[in-house]
Amino acid sequence: MKILFEIAKTQMLSRSRQTLIATLGVTFGIGMFIVLVSFMTGVNILLEETMLSATPHIRIYNDIAVQKTSIVNEYAQTQNNINLIHHIKPKNEKRNLKNGLLMVENISKDAEVLGVSPQVSTQVFYNFGPIQMNGNIVGVNIFAEDKLFDLKSKMQAGKIENLLTAHDAILMGTGLAKKLNLNVGDKVTVSTPDGTLKLLQVVGIFKYGIGAIDDFRSYANIATVQKILKEDTRYITDINIKLKDYYQAKSIAKEYAQKFDYKIEDWETANATILVSFTLRNIITYATSLTLLIVAGFGIYNILNMTIYEKMRDIAILKAQGFAGRDVLGIFMIQALTIGILGGFSGILIGFLLSLWISTIPFDSGGFLAMDTFPVNFSPRYYIIGLVFGLLTTTFAGYFPARRASKIDPVEILRG
Amino acid sequence: MLALKTQHINKYFYEPVAFQALKDLSFEVKKGEFLSLVGKSGCGKSTLLYILSTMDTDYEGTLEINGEILTGKHYNELAHFRNEHIGFVFQFHYLLPEFTVLQNVMMPALKLARYQRSEIEDRAYAKLKLLGIEAQAGKKASKLSGGQQQRVAIARALINDPAIIMGDEPTGNLDSANTQVVFEIFRELTTKYQQTIIAVTHDDEFARNSDRIIEMKDGIIIRQ
Numbered sequence A: 001m002k003i004l005f006e007i008a009k010t011q012m013l014s015r016s017r018q019t020l021i022a023t024l025g026v027t028f029g030i031g032m033f034i035v036l037v038s039f040m041t042g043v044n045i046l047l048e049e050t051m052l053s054a055t056p057h058i059r060i061y062n063d064i065a066v067q068k069t070s071i072v073n074e075y076a077q078t079q080n081n082i083n084l085i086h087h088i089k090p091k092n093e094k095r096n097l098k099n100g101l102l103m104v105e106n107i108s109k110d111a112e113v114l115g116v117s118p119q120v121s122t123q124v125f126y127n128f129g130p131i132q133m134n135g136n137i138v139g140v141n142i143f144a145e146d147k148l149f150d151l152k153s154k155m156q157a158g159k160i161e162n163l164l165t166a167h168d169a170i171l172m173g174t175g176l177a178k179k180l181n182l183n184v185g186d187k188v189t190v191s192t193p194d195g196t197l198k199l200l201q202v203v204g205i206f207k208y209g210i211g212a213i214d215d216f217r218s219y220a221n222i223a224t225v226q227k228i229l230k231e232d233t234r235y236i237t238d239i240n241i242k243l244k245d246y247y248q249a250k251s252i253a254k255e256y257a258q259k260f261d262y263k264i265e266d267w268e269t270a271n272a273t274i275l276v277s278f279t280l281r282n283i284i285t286y287a288t289s290l291t292l293l294i295v296a297g298f299g300i301y302n303i304l305n306m307t308i309y310e311k312m313r314d315i316a317i318l319k320a321q322g323f324a325g326r327d328v329l330g331i332f333m334i335q336a337l338t339i340g341i342l343g344g345f346s347g348i349l350i351g352f353l354l355s356l357w358i359s360t361i362p363f364d365s366g367g368f369l370a371m372d373t374f375p376v377n378f379s380p381r382y383y384i385i386g387l388v389f390g391l392l393t394t395t396f397a398g399y400f401p402a403r404r405a406s407k408i409d410p411v412e413i414l415r416g
Numbered sequence B: 001m002l003a004l005k006t007q008h009i010n011k012y013f014y015e016p017v018a019f020q021a022l023k024d025l026s027f028e029v030k031k032g033e034f035l036s037l038v039g040k041s042g043c044g045k046s047t048l049l050y051i052l053s054t055m056d057t058d059y060e061g062t063l064e065i066n067g068e069i070l071t072g073k074h075y076n077e078l079a080h081f082r083n084e085h086i087g088f089v090f091q092f093h094y095l096l097p098e099f100t101v102l103q104n105v106m107m108p109a110l111k112l113a114r115y116q117r118s119e120i121e122d123r124a125y126a127k128l129k130l131l132g133i134e135a136q137a138g139k140k141a142s143k144l145s146g147g148q149q150q151r152v153a154i155a156r157a158l159i160n161d162p163a164i165i166m167g168d169e170p171t172g173n174l175d176s177a178n179t180q181v182v183f184e185i186f187r188e189l190t191t192k193y194q195q196t197i198i199a200v201t202h203d204d205e206f207a208r209n210s211d212r213i214i215e216m217k218d219g220i221i222i223r224q
Ligand SMILES: Nc1ncnc2c1ncn2[C@@H]1O[C@H](COP(=O)(O)OP(=O)(O)OP(=O)(O)O)[C@@H](O)[C@H]1O
Pocket: A415, B013, B014, B015, B016, B019, B021, B040, B041, B042, B043, B044, B045, B046, B047, B048, B091
């Protein structure tokens, strides 16, 4: 009905200031929603990516644990004895995965798997003059590791291929190298837990942007670390796996847990606390921005209520001329939705422009994260959510006053 | 042929005290009849007119217009009926102040949508001309004098060529010359187009010149 639109338009234009304010309320609500959510999810994504850039989707290792039962118990169970054993200590077990290489072969055939990297890792001390620095060395097939973590892009000096050409070479974390005052070409002595000393040459320096890695880790060839540990070439301590879809990690990890008798850890479990903080941050973001939208909704509710109160007589006249209750409902819903749509789209625009601006503001994370400016997520999803929710709010806020208007009894008003 | 028929209409008000405003009103109005409704202030003329116009549905008895019983119909249906068949001029000539005179007159026709917009505009203009206020067509309704507004309200009541035109003192704000103009228009509508007029009036001459007078007193009809 075109006439309803005309009436709605005239009514809105004749109180253009209030209409503008109500529209700006929606604009502000949706705009801020988009800015907040884009920024917050941008941060979350950056943190998640940073985390995943150094965390395997699934890690298999030998979890050294104290045995729950002791030999005495197994033996004496049948007799009516009570065995008291205090403070059981773990056996001197090797930390390796038996048949590790077979597992690697098996896993790499899995269609869900993008890459597998077998490793030998060990604690070491880096000797720096009279001081010893705690750290570790991870023996890897450097190309497999590169496939998992894109090591090439993380090299600050030297190349990963240097590891293959040089003898007894390592790639060192940037934090560790700085502390030890080492550069590419320099040599460092490491000592293993059992006291073996080894002289290694730094052929590259990498930076993950994560202190826990950069300050402690060095990479070497698997064979180099196996040699340091005096183990044979089948000695593997960890298997790191990268999946095609990392959200499948949990279910695939479960699958592997049935196949292999080792500790299988997916990234979500390994980083549970960080993920909880993501969730909490999301909840706060949504709560804040939805509150903004609801406040905008109250603005619409308010202006329509006021319009209806002031236009009571006009509504009665319209009804006297034959406009039905649903026509009056329509007139006011058109006003609410116009405010909602105008406010919604300008909110989206404002939200986008503000996000764009925020994404250019420089931010120094102190080198912990790989970013120069604030991270902002430009996923269209949040624009759609903002628009839909904004329209829902305005529809809702408009409906109740509009229904009240549609129920006005013309006689009561016109009788004066 | 009957244009309108009422049977045993009673109307009560409960606020501020219980009060019967209309008492057992039964009467008929023929098609093409020019009827005047007279009586002292407060006797229930406006109250009756609101019931006849189908706006007030809170009454006892039955109302029949054009052979159709309207009592008990849904208010959306009644709204459509009003739009098509009844033209109403209020006692206090209510126009929509934010719209122009022309828009005010066009509105019931746009709602009915029987004609194209351009045709409705021509017709609205013709009605304004009939009442001698076509010069005001483009003005905001709120900018007109009381008498001008009343004539616009009459033009609006005529726009859909309704079967019945009801007016609550439709000439109450007009000088004698304009009252005469309106009377002539009403007269012509009844004779030429067989439209029915029911007009509340305090103007004795106006009433005397109409076809029939119904006189009320304290909610009852004392002469018809
Ligand atoms: N909403 C109402 N509530 C209670 N009583 C009412 C109401 N409207 C009208 N009345 C009463 O009903 C009676 C008839 O009123 P009505 O307006 O029909 O009179 P009227 O004949 O049109 O008078 P006038 O010529 O002054 O317009 C009056 O006594 C009035 O006080």
